[in-house]
Each structure stands twice: as structure tokens, then as C-alpha cells.
Amino acid sequence: MPRLHLAALAVFLAAIFITPVVIGDQFIYHVFITICLFAGLSTAWNIVGGFAGQLSLGHAIFYGIGAYAGIILMNHGISPWIGMFVGAAVAVLAAVVISYPCFRLKGPFFALATIAFLEVFRVLALHFRDFTGGATGLMIPLRFGWEWMVFRERLPALIIAFGMMLVALAAAWWIRSHRLGFYLVATRERESAAQAAGVSTVRVRLVAVSVSAALCAMIGTFHAMYLTFIEPAAVFSLTMSIQIAMFALIGGIGTVFGPLIGAVFLVPISELSRGWLGAHALGLHGFVYGVVLVLVVLFMPNGLMGALKRLTGKADPQRGVQAGAVAAAPRAAERPPIGGDILVAERLDKHFGGLHVTNDVSFSLKEGEILALIGPNGAGKTTVFNMLSGFLAADSGSVRVRDADGSFQTPVTPGDFAAIGVGRTFQIVQPFAAMTVEENIMVGAFHRFRDVGDAREAARETAHRMGLAPWLDAEARGLTIGGLKRLEVARVMAMQPRILLLDEVMAGINQTDVRRAIDLMLSIRDTGVSIIAIEHVMQAVMSLSDRVIVLNSGQIIAEGRPNDVVRDPTVIEAYLGKEFTHAHA
Numbered sequence: 369m370p371r372l373h374l375a376a377l378a379v380f381l382a383a384i385f386i387t388p389v390v391i392g393d394q395f396i397y398h399v400f401i402t403i404c405l406f407a408g409l410s411t412a413w414n415i416v417g418g419f420a421g422q423l424s425l426g427h428a429i430f431y432g433i434g435a436y437a438g439i440i441l442m443n444h445g446i447s448p449w450i451g452m453f454v455g456a457a458v459a460v461l462a463a464v465v466i467s468y469p470c471f472r473l474k475g476p477f478f479a480l481a482t483i484a485f486l487e488v489f490r491v492l493a494l495h496f497r498d499f500t501g502g503a504t505g506l507m508i509p510l511r512f513g514w515e516w517m518v519f520r521e522r523l524p525a526l527i528i529a530f531g532m533m534l535v536a537l538a539a540a541w542w543i544r545s546h547r548l549g550f551y552l553v554a555t556r557e558r559e560s561a562a563q564a565a566g567v568s569t570v571r572v573r574l575v576a577v578s579v580s581a582a583l584c585a586m587i588g589t590f591h592a593m594y595l596t597f598i599e600p601a602a603v604f605s606l607t608m609s610i611q612i613a614m615f616a617l618i619g620g621i622g623t624v625f626g627p628l629i630g631a632v633f634l635v636p637i638s639e640l641s642r643g644w645l646g647a648h649a650l651g652l653h654g655f656v657y658g659v660v661l662v663l664v665v666l667f668m669p670n671g672l673m674g675a676l677k678r679l680t681g682k683a684d685p686q687r688g689v690q691a692g693a694v695a696a697a698p699r700a701a702e703r704p705p706i707g708g709d710i711l712v713a714e715r716l717d718k719h720f721g722g723l724h725v726t727n728d729v730s731f732s733l734k735e736g737e738i739l740a741l742i743g744p745n746g747a748g749k750t751t752v753f754n755m756l757s758g759f760l761a762a763d764s765g766s767v768r769v770r771d772a773d774g775s776f777q778t779p780v781t782p783g784d785f786a787a788i789g790v791g792r793t794f795q796i797v798q799p800f801a802a803m804t805v806e807e808n809i810m811v812g813a814f815h816r817f818r819d820v821g822d823a824r825e826a827a828r829e830t831a832h833r834m835g836l837a838p839w840l841d842a843e844a845r846g847l848t849i850g851g852l853k854r855l856e857v858a859r860v861m862a863m864q865p866r867i868l869l870l871d872e873v874m875a876g877i878n879q880t881d882v883r884r885a886i887d888l889m890l891s892i893r894d895t896g897v898s899i900i901a902i903e904h905v906m907q908a909v910m911s912l913s914d915r916v917i918v919l920n921s922g923q924i925i926a927e928g929r930p931n932d933v934v935r936d937p938t939v940i941e942a943y944l945g946k947e948f949t950h951a952h953a
């Protein structure tokens with residue numbers, strides 16, 4: 369973070385702490401303590417809802433677990449300082465158990481499932497009366513002092529709330545600026561591309577939800593002490609969950625400081641309108657609050673952080689996108705010799721319902737070779753790729769890959785294939801749209817480097833090689849189709865794969881870009897990478913490939929050198945039909 373931004377942030381945070389202390393009014397203290405609490409909760413939510421893109425409406429569960437753990441243990445004479453860690457541990461357990469099945473659900477279905485779990489916890493809290501006090505709720509035993517987290521004055525409560533908010537902000541900042549954060553955003557943007565880059569998408573989401581749940585539970589413990597009373601209807605409530613999420617949505621979802629800005633903006637409006645209008649006109653405060661929310665959503669779709677960035681001129685995703693063409697990296701002087709088998713596909717069979725998509729497909733790729741996989745539309749080429757990269761399991765048959773030590777392995781998942789050195793692109797480009805070109809490539813580079821600095825360095829090198837250097841800071845969504853195709857290859861190349869699977873990287877790009885892509889592939893091959901390319905652009909197939917395999921209706925119908933294959937009558941017939949072949953016979 370630039371020094372100026374850091375200073376501004378420090379002043380902003382200091383103001384949150386100092387303002388109530390200087391004013392000294394009890395109500396102002398309450399408003400600022402509430403700001404800190406909700407900023408902390410919402411920042412924790414944002415790790416899952418924003419970074420990972422899983423719109424949870426069940427976060428009140430974790431908050432509630434923390435609140436109940438704190439009071440129940442306090443009733444047994446255990447300090448809430450210990451209770452908050454017990455609550456955090458229980459919340460992490462609940463988060464993992466709930467999230468594992470829920471992560472399979474997308475968008476509104478995930479949100480609905482989390483609401484259902486929230487309802488389960490509310491009912492459980494009502495049912496286990498001996499433990500939770502049931503509908504009557506639980507009061508804290510009045511023991512004052514730091515040990516019990518309960519105070520007569522407001523200042524110590526502000527110190528704790530402020531401290532917890534800082535912890536949540538630090539956790540969110542750390543995650544977003546390290547490998548985990550990149551992986552989370554990549555998983556949110558394109559799950560399969562993230563998997564192809566070796567990201568264990570389930571694991572990173574589980575880590576995110578665990579951190580998020582633990583933070584919410586700890587803040588929940590403190591909030592229970594601050595309120596001195598909790599009940600299931602208030603703690604495990606959808607309103608609470610929505611509030612937690614809303615500060616992030618209004619402030620700027622997916623940004624580190626958006627939830628803080630959202631809380632600073634909304635909590636005073638909520639509390640002041642409740643304080644001033646609540647007494648005179650019942651319900652009017654809700655109306656005022658609602659109008660403010662509608663206005664923000666209408667006029668600031670990217671939240672307050674988005675508006676702030678626009679004001680400071682930092683939200684131009686098109687920056688540099690229109691820069692002129694760049695030459696691909698120069699070729700190496702000599703090509704390494706073609707070696708032995710590095711990938712062997714044996715008798716691959718795949719059905720989709722009644723459709724026999726691949727039938728007894730066997731072939732091998734040699735080290736340092738470029739193998740073209742061609743065939744008419746619907747021949748089964750992409751299906752073969754999916755089986756060669758762990759995205760589809762064959763009904764029968766196997767894929768064996770030689771590892772760096774020379775022994776053959778049978779990888780299963782996309783992660784296994786990435787780990788053994790198989791990188792793939794997708795026919796329909798899968799950029800991480802909200803990330804910059806540099807960040808997109810870094811996701812690939814993280815496969816080799818844990819450290820952000822090393823990954824950035826490697827990404828820059830790769831971008832330079834791929835002719836993407838002028839666009840490093842541009843958001844991927846601003847690239848042309850040619851740029852996106854190159855980015856797709858760059859992300860994979862940053863993984864330094866030993867085997868590269870390229871799925872129609874030349875489709876839809878102009879003639880200049882095709883020539884550049886051919887050069888690029890030859891230069892990649894010259895570094896010793898073995899390539900299988902699905903390609904329809906015959907100019908590329910002819911000038912690139914050492915060997916061609918033709919697939920038709922799921923079966924290999926020809927294999928050989930490019931010049932021989934294109935003259936093969938069976939191949940001509942597969943592409944152009946029997947009538948054409950007979951007419952020219």
C-alpha cells in the first residue's frame with residue numbers, strides 16, 4: 369500500500385477511536401462502539417462473501433455461537449476472554465460442517481441454504497432450554513472488570529471493539545495481499561480456471577470460512593458482554609445476518625476496507641435516525657435508513673469504495689488496453705530433440721447418456737513434441753482434453769503422465785494434473801475478469817511460488833514473453849479476444865508446465881495474432897514443453913505440429929505427419945462429407 373494511503377488510513381482509524389473519547393457523550397460512545405463491532409463483523413463476512421464470492425446469509429450463526437459460548441462459560445465462572453476462543457473453535461467446526469455441502473450450491477441457492485442453517489440454529493437454541501435459556505434468553509452475571517469484559521464506563525468497551533475491528537481488518541488485509549486472497553478471488557471469478565491452475569478451490573474456501581467464522585464468533589462474545597443479554601430471536605436472526613452483509617455491500621464488496629467504510633457511513637445514520645426519529649414517529653427511522661440504502665445502491669453500484677476510487681481516478685479498467693501490438697518473445701536458437709512418451713492415453717471411453725463421445729481413444733505425446741488434435745465440431749476433442757486434465761473421469765481407460773523423476777503416475781483430479789506439470793487452457797476463455805492481467809498470471813505463478821513478490825516477478829516475466837507487458841495493470845475484462853487468448857496461455861505458462869494442453873487458442877483471432885501465436889507456441893516448444901493443441905486453424909496445424917491425430921465421432925480415424933494426414937481420404941470425408949469425396953474422385 370502506498371505510504372500516503374497508509375497515512376490516510378491511520379488518520380481515519382485514529383479518528384474512529386478518538387472522536388467519542390473527545391466528545392465524551394455516552395450515546396456517541398455507543399455509536400462508535402457499534403461502528404467498530406459491525407465493521408469487524410462485516411469485514412469478517414467479506415472474506416467469504418466478497419473475496420470468495422459466497423453470499424452467506426448465515427453469518428449470524430457464528431456470531432451467535434460466540435455470544436452463547438461467552439455467556440454460558442461465564443455462568444460457569446470462565447472468563448469471556450477464554451470463552452471467545454472456545455466460541456471461535458465451535459464456530460469453525462460449525463462453519464466447516466455447514467459450508468462443505470453448501471459450497472456446491474451457487475448464487476441464490478447458497479444464500480438460501482445458509483438461511484436454512486441459521487433457522488436450524490435458532491430452533492436448536494430455543495429447544496435446548498437448559499443450556500441456552502430457550503426463548504427467555506440468557507443474562508450475563510454482573511461481574512465487572514477487564515477479566516469479565518463487562519464495564520460501567522464506555523471507554524474499555526470501545527478499546528476492545530476497536531481492537532477486534534483492527535484484528536478483523538488485519539486478517540482481511542493479510543488474506544487479500546497473499547496467495548490465499550488471490551486464490552479466493554480466482555475461485556470466485558472462474559472456478560475451473562482456478563482448478564486448472566492447481567488451486568484446491570474447496571480447501572481455500574474452507575480456510576476462508578473458518579477465519580471468517582472465528583472472527584465473527586469472537587466479536588459475538590464481546591457483543592454479548594456489551595449487551596449483557598442475548599436471546600435466540602435476536603442473535604440467530606436473519607436481520608443480523610443481513611446487516612452484517614449489508615455494510616460490505618454498501619461499502620464495497622470484495623475490497624478490504626469497504627465494510628469499514630460501509631459501517632462508518634451507515635451505523636450513524638441507523639443509530640441517529642433511531643435515536644431522533646424513533647421517539648417522534650415510530651417506524652420513520654426505518655424509512656430514512658431504507659431511502660439511503662436505495663440511493664447508494666442506485667447511484668453507487670460498486671459501493672462507496674467504488675465511488676471513492678472513481679473520484680481519485682483509480683477505477684479505469686481500460687487503462688493501457690488500447691496500446692499497440694507487441695511482438696512475441698524471440699525464438700531460441702535450437703529446438704530440443706523429441707524424446708520418449710511423456711503422456712499416454714489408453715483406451716479412453718466416455719458416454720454422456722446415450723451419446724458415445726469417445727470410443728477407445730489411445731495415443732501418446734512425446735517429450736518436446738507438438739501434437740495437433742483435429743476433427744470436425746462435436747468430434748469429442750474437448751472431452752478428451754477434459755479427461756487429460758482431470759476435469760472429467762473416463763468411463764474406462766486411463767491417462768498416465770511421466771513425472772519429473774521419470775516414473776509414470778495416474779493423476780485423477782485437476783489438482784493432481786497441475787501438480788504433475790499438466791497445464792491447460794479452455795476453449796471458451798476463462799479470465800479472472802475482476803483481476804488485472806498481472807494478477808491473472810500471478811494465479812498461475814503461485815503454483816511455483818508462495819511468496820507474492822516472487823509470483824509477481826514471475827508473472828511479469830511471463831507477460832513480457834507473451835507480449836502482454838503493456839497491459840499488466842489493465843483489468844482482464846477490458847482485453848480484446850486476442851488479448852484474452854494470450855492471457856489464457858500466459859496464466860498456464862506461469863505455472864511452468866511440462867505438458868501444455870491448448871484448446872483452440874487461435875479461434876476467432878486475426879491473421880496477425882495467428883502468426884504471433886504460432887511463433888509463441890514454437891518458442892514455448894523450444895523451451896522443452898510438450899504440447900497438445902486442439903486447433904481448427906489449418907495454417908497453424910500445418911506449420912506447428914510434428915504429428916496430427918484426427919478424431920471423428922469419438923474415434924481416432926487418422927494419425928501421422930500433417931502433410932500426409934490432410935491428404936488422407938478418410939479425413940477429407942470426415943470434414944467435407946462423402947458427396948464431396950466422390951465428386952472429386
Ligand SMILES: Nc1ncnc2c1ncn2[C@@H]1O[C@H](COP(=O)(O)OP(=O)(O)OP(=O)(O)O)[C@@H](O)[C@H]1O
Pocket residue numbers: 720723725743744745746747748749750751752795
Ligand atoms: N457435459 C456434456 N453433457 C452432454 N453432452 C456433452 C457434454 N460435453 C460435450 N457433450 C457432447 O459431446 C460431443 C463432443 O463434444 P466436444 O466438446 O468434446 O467436441 P469437440 O470435438 O471439442 O467440438 P468443438 O470443436 O465444437 O469444440 C458433442 O456432441 C457435445 O454436444
